[in-house]
Amino acid sequence: MSRMPLSAFLLCNGEPPSRNLARRLARRADFVVAADGGANAALRLGIRPRVIIGDLDSLSGEARRGFPKALVLRIRRQDTTDLEKALDFIVAQGIHRVTIAGIAGRRIDFTLGNLSVLWKYHLELEIVGDGWRAYPVRKEIRLRARRGTTVSIVPFGTCRGIRLRGLKYPLENATMKIGDIGVSNVSVRPLFSVEVRAGRLLVFVLDRPVSAGPRR
Numbered sequence: 001m002s003r004m005p006l007s008a009f010l011l012c013n014g015e016p017p018s019r020n021l022a023r024r025l026a027r028r029a030d031f032v033v034a035a036d037g038g039a040n041a042a043l044r045l046g047i048r049p050r051v052i053i054g055d056l057d058s059l060s061g062e063a064r065r066g067f068p069k070a071l072v073l074r075i076r077r078q079d080t081t082d083l084e085k086a087l088d089f090i091v092a093q094g095i096h097r098v099t100i101a102g103i104a105g106r107r108i109d110f111t112l113g114n115l116s117v118l119w120k121y122h123l124e125l126e127i128v129g130d131g132w133r134a135y136p137v138r139k140e141i142r143l144r145a146r147r148g149t150t151v152s153i154v155p156f157g158t159c160r161g162i163r164l165r166g167l168k169y170p171l172e173n174a175t176m177k178i179g180d181i182g183v184s185n186v187s188v189r190p191l192f193s194v195e196v197r198a199g200r201l202l203v204f205v206l207d208r209p210v211s212a213g214p215r216r
Contacts, residue, residue, distance in 0.1 A: 006030050007097040008090050011049065012083055012114070013037030013058055015105025018130050019045050025099050025128060035086040038102050039063040039070075053089050054082035083114050087121055097124040104129060119156060119200055131208025140195040143205060145187045150206040153182035153194065161197025176201075 009029035011022065013036055026032050026047040034042045036054030043066045052059065053073040064072065075085045083103065090098055104111045104127075118125055118136050127134040135141055145151065151167055155176040162174040166189040169182075176182065176199075194203050 006095065007099070008033055008093075008095045010035060010083075010086050010090065010098055010100045011038035011042055011045075011047070012086075012100060012102035013041070014102040014107075014110065014114070015129070016041040016045065017101045017128065021128070021130055022047055022101065025101060029099065031090075031093065031095060033086050033090060034070075035102075036082040038082075039067065041102060043067070051089065053086050055085075058082075081110075081113065081117060083117055084120070087117075087123070091121065091123070099126045099128055101128050103127050115202065116156070118202075132204060132206050134202055134204045137194050137196055137201040137203055140193065141203065142191060142193045143203070144191055145205050145207065147187055147190065149187045151185045151187055151192065152204040152206070153185065154202045154204070155180060156200040156202060159196050159199030159201055161195070162201070163195040164193070165195075166192030173197075 007029050008031040009025045010033045016022070017025070022045040032047060032049045033051045033053065034049035036052070036056055037058030039049060039052045040058070040060050040063045042049050043063045048067060049070050051071045051073065052067065053075065055076055055078065056074045073089065087098070103114045125136055135143065155178060157178060159176045162171050162176060164171040164185070166187060168186040168188050194201065
Protein backbone atom coordinates (compact mmCIF):
# COMPACT_ATOMS: atom_id res chain seq x y z
CA MET A 1 0.00 0.00 0.00
CA SER A 2 1.37 3.41 -0.93
CA ARG A 3 1.76 5.91 1.84
CA MET A 4 -0.82 8.63 2.31
CA PRO A 5 0.25 11.90 0.67
CA LEU A 6 1.22 14.58 3.18
CA SER A 7 1.18 17.68 1.01
CA ALA A 8 -0.42 18.91 -2.19
CA PHE A 9 0.41 21.46 -4.84
CA LEU A 10 -2.71 23.02 -6.37
CA LEU A 11 -2.43 24.95 -9.63
CA CYS A 12 -5.36 27.24 -10.40
CA ASN A 13 -6.41 29.15 -13.51
CA GLY A 14 -5.18 32.62 -12.58
CA GLU A 15 -1.85 34.20 -13.47
CA PRO A 16 0.46 31.18 -13.78
CA PRO A 17 3.79 30.97 -11.99
CA SER A 18 7.06 30.74 -13.86
CA ARG A 19 8.17 27.35 -15.10
CA ASN A 20 10.99 27.15 -12.53
CA LEU A 21 8.70 27.99 -9.62
CA ALA A 22 5.93 25.64 -10.76
CA ARG A 23 8.32 22.73 -11.16
CA ARG A 24 9.94 23.36 -7.80
CA LEU A 25 6.55 23.43 -6.06
CA ALA A 26 5.42 20.28 -7.86
CA ARG A 27 8.62 18.41 -6.95
CA ARG A 28 8.31 19.10 -3.25
CA ALA A 29 4.63 18.03 -3.08
CA ASP A 30 3.33 14.49 -2.70
CA PHE A 31 0.21 15.20 -4.76
CA VAL A 32 -0.38 17.60 -7.67
CA VAL A 33 -3.89 18.85 -8.48
CA ALA A 34 -5.03 21.20 -11.25
CA ALA A 35 -8.22 23.21 -10.79
CA ASP A 36 -9.96 23.25 -14.18
CA GLY A 37 -8.01 25.58 -16.49
CA GLY A 38 -5.00 25.21 -14.20
CA ALA A 39 -4.37 22.06 -16.26
CA ASN A 40 -3.79 24.25 -19.33
CA ALA A 41 -1.04 26.04 -17.44
CA ALA A 42 0.32 22.72 -16.16
CA LEU A 43 0.75 21.54 -19.74
CA ARG A 44 2.65 24.69 -20.70
CA LEU A 45 4.79 24.53 -17.57
CA GLY A 46 5.70 20.89 -17.91
CA ILE A 47 4.17 19.53 -14.70
CA ARG A 48 1.81 16.57 -14.47
CA PRO A 49 -1.26 16.73 -12.23
CA ARG A 50 -2.62 13.49 -10.84
CA VAL A 51 -6.09 15.04 -10.65
CA ILE A 52 -7.89 17.66 -12.76
CA ILE A 53 -11.04 18.90 -11.08
CA GLY A 54 -13.70 21.58 -11.57
CA ASP A 55 -16.68 22.27 -13.77
CA LEU A 56 -14.17 21.95 -16.64
CA ASP A 57 -15.50 24.92 -18.60
CA SER A 58 -11.92 26.20 -19.03
CA LEU A 59 -10.12 22.89 -19.63
CA SER A 60 -8.73 22.76 -23.16
CA GLY A 61 -8.90 19.65 -25.29
CA GLU A 62 -5.12 19.81 -25.63
CA ALA A 63 -4.68 19.66 -21.85
CA ARG A 64 -7.19 16.84 -21.49
CA ARG A 65 -5.32 14.82 -24.12
CA GLY A 66 -1.96 15.81 -22.66
CA PHE A 67 -2.63 14.11 -19.33
CA PRO A 68 -4.11 10.71 -20.24
CA LYS A 69 -3.25 9.21 -16.84
CA ALA A 70 -4.79 12.03 -14.77
CA LEU A 71 -8.05 11.47 -12.92
CA VAL A 72 -10.49 14.00 -14.41
CA LEU A 73 -13.37 14.91 -12.11
CA ARG A 74 -16.17 17.09 -13.44
CA ILE A 75 -18.31 18.70 -10.74
CA ARG A 76 -21.17 20.60 -12.32
CA ARG A 77 -22.46 22.47 -9.28
CA GLN A 78 -22.09 26.23 -9.64
CA ASP A 79 -22.40 27.31 -6.01
CA THR A 80 -18.70 26.58 -5.43
CA THR A 81 -15.65 27.79 -7.32
CA ASP A 82 -13.10 25.51 -8.93
CA LEU A 83 -10.73 26.40 -6.09
CA GLU A 84 -13.30 25.16 -3.57
CA LYS A 85 -13.94 22.00 -5.55
CA ALA A 86 -10.22 21.27 -5.59
CA LEU A 87 -9.70 22.03 -1.90
CA ASP A 88 -12.72 19.91 -0.94
CA PHE A 89 -11.18 17.01 -2.86
CA ILE A 90 -7.77 17.53 -1.25
CA VAL A 91 -9.31 17.61 2.24
CA ALA A 92 -11.13 14.35 1.48
CA GLN A 93 -7.73 12.74 0.79
CA GLY A 94 -6.59 13.55 4.33
CA ILE A 95 -4.04 16.13 3.18
CA HIS A 96 -3.47 19.10 5.49
CA ARG A 97 -0.61 21.04 3.83
CA VAL A 98 -1.41 22.74 0.54
CA THR A 99 0.58 25.14 -1.61
CA ILE A 100 -1.52 27.04 -4.14
CA ALA A 101 -0.37 28.90 -7.24
CA GLY A 102 -2.36 30.66 -9.93
CA ILE A 103 -4.84 32.01 -7.40
CA ALA A 104 -4.38 35.69 -8.35
CA GLY A 105 -4.34 37.86 -11.44
CA ARG A 106 -6.39 38.15 -14.62
CA ARG A 107 -9.66 39.03 -12.83
CA ILE A 108 -9.72 41.06 -9.61
CA ASP A 109 -13.09 39.59 -8.56
CA PHE A 110 -11.71 36.07 -8.80
CA THR A 111 -8.59 37.10 -6.89
CA LEU A 112 -10.56 38.61 -4.01
CA GLY A 113 -13.04 35.73 -4.04
CA ASN A 114 -10.26 33.16 -3.92
CA LEU A 115 -8.57 34.87 -0.99
CA SER A 116 -11.89 34.98 0.87
CA VAL A 117 -12.54 31.28 0.25
CA LEU A 118 -9.36 30.29 2.06
CA TRP A 119 -10.92 30.93 5.46
CA LYS A 120 -13.35 28.06 4.97
CA TYR A 121 -10.49 25.58 5.29
CA HIS A 122 -8.55 24.66 8.40
CA LEU A 123 -5.45 23.73 6.45
CA GLU A 124 -1.81 24.71 6.49
CA LEU A 125 -1.95 26.93 3.41
CA GLU A 126 0.72 28.73 1.44
CA ILE A 127 -0.27 30.86 -1.56
CA VAL A 128 2.63 31.46 -3.92
CA GLY A 129 3.47 33.63 -6.89
CA ASP A 130 6.73 34.75 -8.43
CA GLY A 131 8.40 36.98 -5.85
CA TRP A 132 5.67 36.72 -3.23
CA ARG A 133 3.90 34.33 -0.86
CA ALA A 134 0.93 34.68 1.49
CA TYR A 135 -0.34 32.84 4.56
CA PRO A 136 -3.73 32.88 6.32
CA VAL A 137 -3.24 33.27 10.07
CA ARG A 138 -5.85 32.36 12.66
CA LYS A 139 -3.57 32.07 15.70
CA GLU A 140 0.17 32.18 15.10
CA ILE A 141 2.68 31.67 12.34
CA ARG A 142 6.47 31.87 12.18
CA LEU A 143 8.04 32.62 8.84
CA ARG A 144 11.53 32.93 7.41
CA ALA A 145 12.63 35.77 5.16
CA ARG A 146 15.79 37.65 4.39
CA ARG A 147 16.40 40.76 6.46
CA GLY A 148 14.86 43.74 4.71
CA THR A 149 12.03 41.75 3.12
CA THR A 150 8.71 43.58 2.81
CA VAL A 151 5.92 42.06 4.91
CA SER A 152 2.30 43.26 4.74
CA ILE A 153 -0.65 42.29 6.93
CA VAL A 154 -4.29 42.49 5.81
CA PRO A 155 -7.17 41.80 8.24
CA PHE A 156 -10.26 39.91 7.10
CA GLY A 157 -12.68 41.36 9.65
CA THR A 158 -11.83 42.69 13.10
CA CYS A 159 -8.63 41.19 14.53
CA ARG A 160 -7.65 41.55 18.19
CA GLY A 161 -4.55 40.73 20.16
CA ILE A 162 -2.18 41.16 17.23
CA ARG A 163 1.47 40.68 18.08
CA LEU A 164 4.32 41.14 15.59
CA ARG A 165 7.89 40.10 16.37
CA GLY A 166 10.99 40.33 14.19
CA LEU A 167 9.60 43.19 12.11
CA LYS A 168 10.69 46.83 11.97
CA TYR A 169 7.31 48.02 13.22
CA PRO A 170 6.27 45.62 16.01
CA LEU A 171 2.80 45.44 17.52
CA GLU A 172 1.67 44.28 20.96
CA ASN A 173 -1.97 43.40 21.67
CA ALA A 174 -3.12 45.59 18.77
CA THR A 175 -6.50 45.66 17.05
CA MET A 176 -7.02 45.98 13.31
CA LYS A 177 -10.32 46.29 11.47
CA ILE A 178 -11.28 46.06 7.82
CA GLY A 179 -9.60 49.00 6.13
CA ASP A 180 -6.68 48.99 8.59
CA ILE A 181 -3.95 47.62 6.34
CA GLY A 182 -0.47 47.09 7.67
CA VAL A 183 1.47 47.34 4.43
CA SER A 184 5.23 47.63 3.92
CA ASN A 185 6.54 46.42 7.24
CA VAL A 186 10.09 45.05 7.04
CA SER A 187 11.72 41.93 8.47
CA VAL A 188 14.71 42.68 10.72
CA ARG A 189 15.46 39.07 11.64
CA PRO A 190 15.55 35.92 9.48
CA LEU A 191 12.65 34.51 11.53
CA PHE A 192 9.59 36.63 12.34
CA SER A 193 6.23 35.82 13.89
CA VAL A 194 2.64 37.02 13.56
CA GLU A 195 0.08 36.22 16.24
CA VAL A 196 -3.61 37.08 16.51
CA ARG A 197 -5.80 36.22 19.49
CA ALA A 198 -9.10 36.58 17.64
CA GLY A 199 -9.81 37.14 13.96
CA ARG A 200 -8.22 36.35 10.63
CA LEU A 201 -5.13 37.91 9.10
CA LEU A 202 -3.50 37.39 5.74
CA VAL A 203 0.28 37.86 5.77
CA PHE A 204 2.08 38.69 2.53
CA VAL A 205 5.84 38.21 2.18
CA LEU A 206 7.32 40.04 -0.82
CA ASP A 207 10.58 38.22 -1.38
CA ARG A 208 11.29 40.23 -4.51
CA PRO A 209 11.64 44.03 -4.18
CA VAL A 210 8.48 45.83 -5.30
CA SER A 211 8.99 47.91 -8.44
CA ALA A 212 8.12 51.58 -8.25
CA GLY A 213 6.74 51.34 -11.77
CA PRO A 214 7.98 52.88 -15.01
CA ARG A 215 9.57 56.29 -14.93
CA ARG A 216 8.00 59.01 -17.02
